[in-house]
Amino acid sequence: MAETQWYFDASSPGKVPGELLPVLEEKGIPEEHILLCVKSDLNREMVRSDCWVMATDEDLIVLSGSVTLTRRPDTTIFTTKNRLERKFELLTWDVFERKNLSDFKVEEQIASARFTAKNTDGDWLLIANLSNTYKSDFFALARFLGQLASDGKITPDEHAGHGAHSEMFCPKCGSRYIDEERKICPKCMDKSRIISRTAQFVLKYKLQIFLLILMLLLTSALGVLSPYISSGFFYDQVLEKTGRFYGRVLMVLLIIIGTRLLNTVFNMLHSLVTTTIAANMIYDLKKVIFSSIERLSLSFFTNRQTGGLMTQVTRDANTIYWFFCDGVPYYLVNIVQIAVMLVIMLIMNPVLTALSVLTVPLLFFSMRFLFGRMDKHHIKRWTRSRQMNAILSDILTGMRVVKAFSKEKAETVRFDRSSRALAEAETDASTFGTVAFPTVNLLVYISNLVVLGVGGWMVIQGKMTYGILLTFTAYMNMILSPLNSFVNMVYEFTDSLNAMSRLCEIMDAKPDVAESENPVHLEECRGKVEFRNVDFSYEKNRKVIDGVTFSVEPGEALGIVGHTGAGKSTLANLLIRLYDAEAGQILIDGVNVRDLAYDDLRNNVAIVSQETYLFMGTILDNIRYARPEASEEEVIEAAKIAGAHDFIIQLPDAYSTMIGFGHKDLSGGERQRVSIARAILRNPKILILDEATAAMDTETERKIQTALERLSVGRTTISIAHRLSTLRDADKLIVIENGKVPEAGTHQELIAQKGIYYNLYRLQMEAMKNIGIEE
Known part of the structure; x- marks a missing residue:
């Protein structure tokens, strides 16, 4: 069964959607006998329906029915791809002999069109109805049927591309775009390429970003050192009579105070560097986004709402800044911090370390699953946010007209509807995060409890000291923080990737009206x-x-x-x-x-x-x-x-x-x-x-x-x-x-x-x- 949306392609006009193959098989028509296949969205009674017009060597077939989506029987709730299949329920099946038809044409109306042909009596016969969305496809169908009648064969149009409605679907995987204006498929976009392309705009700040990472590393190093000083070293070496530094409590207190002061200094330096680059980087990103938008042709702006573009210029710049100056540095530092603490824990007790990492594979697959689901929630939320801003901009700009026609209540309802849709999208995203992320955290805490129980038994058995157990559990708790940040970063990273994909989309967009590569200059214009x-x-x-x-x-x-x-x-x-x-x-x-x-x-x-x-x-x-x-x-x-x-x-x-x-x-x-x-x-x-x-x-x-x-x-x-x-x-x-x-x-x-x-x-x-x- 077909798993993705089918659309007409003038370069291969005989392509048949998978959901129709069982119907053709039942009617005794092999797929290879279909020469042309075009879809319509209106049946011959002008009722919304899934309709197709297909041509064979002898006949013109018109069928209508309904396409439904059902879950594939071989999938589970954990399946992230190809969970659905399309099934077609046949309602009508009409067959016309092609030899009795001629002069195929598309009769244009206001919001729809009629595909007609002349019969042997010279009368015009209705073949199919269609909305304007599919009109270009039926113009191609009429041309191809004319070729069949005159030449006995079809010459596919290699340059015509797909019908206009195909622009709603990804040409690679066939999935419908979440935002049809952007035409970005979350499944197919190359995330690493998007990040590397966007990184070129922040390379001028590489020194400052390096300093940010350095300050975070130094802060993390002091953070890793603190549990050992305040727990293992303090209990085993200072409070125990057999310890090397027995009784030197003041020395430990001074070391703790010193590490805290250094930690504070590094945090202050980190904040200072962040302050110096934040405004400048956001300014640069806004300038890049705006200049990329401004170079496009007028048709780009007529097809988009002002409020949506304003959101793209303002919000996306801040989101991309967060990714490179907050998200990535913290991500890298947390990885280093986890690695160092795992090495220390392994030296302390290999058995407890093995128990503590048992949940890591499950955590990895859970995060992979959450990342894909959260991505869809983010795109939906951003799209509705842009739509709400566009409506708000529209209402405020046209307030004079709103007042003149006493439409305040109607516009309030319109804005409320859009705002409610945004609230629902945000609620869906928050609900998913609220349920999913604590579940992941629970796996980590269960591992922590197991380690605490086994470690306590080891202390009782004299296989490890109390100070080592306290230090080990402190490190386990410290690991929870970066692991939690990884889980929470799923939310921010998906938002950032979408912002970067929107930037790359604008940068890659080609203006409909572009200056010639070798423009002609008029020395003196006469005005003809x-x-x-x-x-x-x-x-x-x-x-x-x-x-x-x-x-x-x-x-x-x-x-x-x-x-x-x-x-x-x-x-x-x-x-x-x-x-x-x-x-x-x-x-x-x-x-x-x-x-x-x-x-x-x-x-x-x-x-x-x-x-x-x-x-x-x-x-x-x-x-x-x-x-x-x-x-x-x-x-x-x-x-x-x-x-x-x-x-x-x-x-x-x-x-x-x-x-x-x-x-x-x-x-x-x-x-x-x-x-x-x-x-x-x-x-x-x-x-x-x-x-x-x-x-x-x-x-x-x-x-x-x-x-x-x-x-x-x-x-x-x-x-x-x-x-x-x-x-x-x-x-x-x-x-x-x-x-x-x-x-x-x-x-x-x-x-x-x-x-x-x-x-x-x-x-x-x-x-x-x-x-x-x-x-």
């Missing part, structure tokens, strides 16, 4: 923009931009018109390479933007978006963000052109007024004007205005339009606006409809065509007249 048959989609098989072609000459003004969601802003994002086009070319002065150096592209293209964002700081700093070296006079001039100077000088501190979180809050129109001033200060050759005046009243809009017209002289301007009257004077207009460009021309030409633009313009003019606004 060309789109040639550009395609783009945020989701597979759902194009937002479809074969768009247009050009803008240097100094021209282009207006982009279209309904909401038509893809207007996407064109702007593609031009500045927030995303890369999937097909076609985007050129500036004849150079593909993929080949341009980032600095040249961003310095020559500025965008004023409908979504303005101002950083926490002064207004002066926010405008100067576009060009930090700009003088104050240049900033003021840019603000005047943007129509922001008048309201800025009326603020208490004028350009030095603090804005952002916890400071002065600007209105939407004021924020937009500061954003425009920021773009003006850059003085780009290509200016993109994406609803740049959307947040302004009519009078302010007219002022800004006049200023922007002056600014646009000598530079290429691309304007996106819903209010079409603002685009009438553009040199050319293009209309975006369903990702295509059905109309292009001047305002007068498009009005004369009486097409999409004409209807949009007429409706807007009528609406504005109805509210008393004359254009």
